[in-house]
Amino acid sequence: MNKTIWIIANWKSNKNISEALEWISQVGPHISKDDNLKVVVCPTFTDLSEVKKTITVGNFPIMVGSQNLSPFGTGAYTGEESAPILNQLINLAILGHSERRQNFGETDEMVAKKVEQALVNNITPLVCVQSAETPVPQGCKLIAYEPVFAIGTGNPDTSENANQVAESLKEKNGSGLEVLYGGSVTADNVSAFVSQPNISGVLIGKASLDAEGFVKICQQVSEKI
Numbered sequence: 001m002n003k004t005i006w007i008i009a010n011w012k013s014n015k016n017i018s019e020a021l022e023w024i025s026q027v028g029p030h031i032s033k034d035d036n037l038k039v040v041v042c043p044t045f046t047d048l049s050e051v052k053k054t055i056t057v058g059n060f061p062i063m064v065g066s067q068n069l070s071p072f073g074t075g076a077y078t079g080e081e082s083a084p085i086l087n088q089l090i091n092l093a094i095l096g097h098s099e100r101r102q103n104f105g106e107t108d109e110m111v112a113k114k115v116e117q118a119l120v121n122n123i124t125p126l127v128c129v130q131s132a133e134t135p136v137p138q139g140c141k142l143i144a145y146e147p148v149f150a151i152g153t154g155n156p157d158t159s160e161n162a163n164q165v166a167e168s169l170k171e172k173n174g175s176g177l178e179v180l181y182g183g184s185v186t187a188d189n190v191s192a193f194v195s196q197p198n199i200s201g202v203l204i205g206k207a208s209l210d211a212e213g214f215v216k217i218c219q220q221v222s223e224k225i
């Protein structure tokens, strides 16, 4: 296939530190070292430091990401996790996830500010869009098309429709954009999504929690690269 494929695990509010480290020790040795495969794990903020350390010590080909970050820099912003501090631990941040938009009132404007913070602090922003109409903030080169009906429901979009949406997003926002698909991805359907010409990988919630299942997904993708 000869394209770079991203596999991004979004653990949401799951796994304490010991559970997180157990997952890393089970998954890490099974991920192939391949320049065309980019595997990222996005734990809770409290797991980040230990997860990063364990991946570094094991020399595993896994990057670390966060599930959010502050729209502000350092300073008087109680309770926020700011990009200039996070960048010692993470390579990427998931921004604008539909759960944040729905449950925490996150707006397109807030997402754009977070993208700005990520970019000036050398963190790759991965913005979740819910359709081809969701605005893609300036400077953002990596997005995930995640239709709300497909998230955590076991009812994924078809790979053909996801490919069409990805194509529209590229037409609108520039062909340099990498578009991932997210929504009920499993080991059984991942190959269909990553085989689509406009899809550059997957963002995985529920199916990323089980180490064995996640390894299976990575192996399926490796066979396609």
Ligand code: PEP
Pocket: 010, 146, 150, 151, 152, 153, 154, 182, 183, 184, 185, 203, 204, 205, 206, 207
């Ligand atoms: C997600 O929340 O980003 C997601 C894709 O979840 P799930 O894989 O569980 O549908």
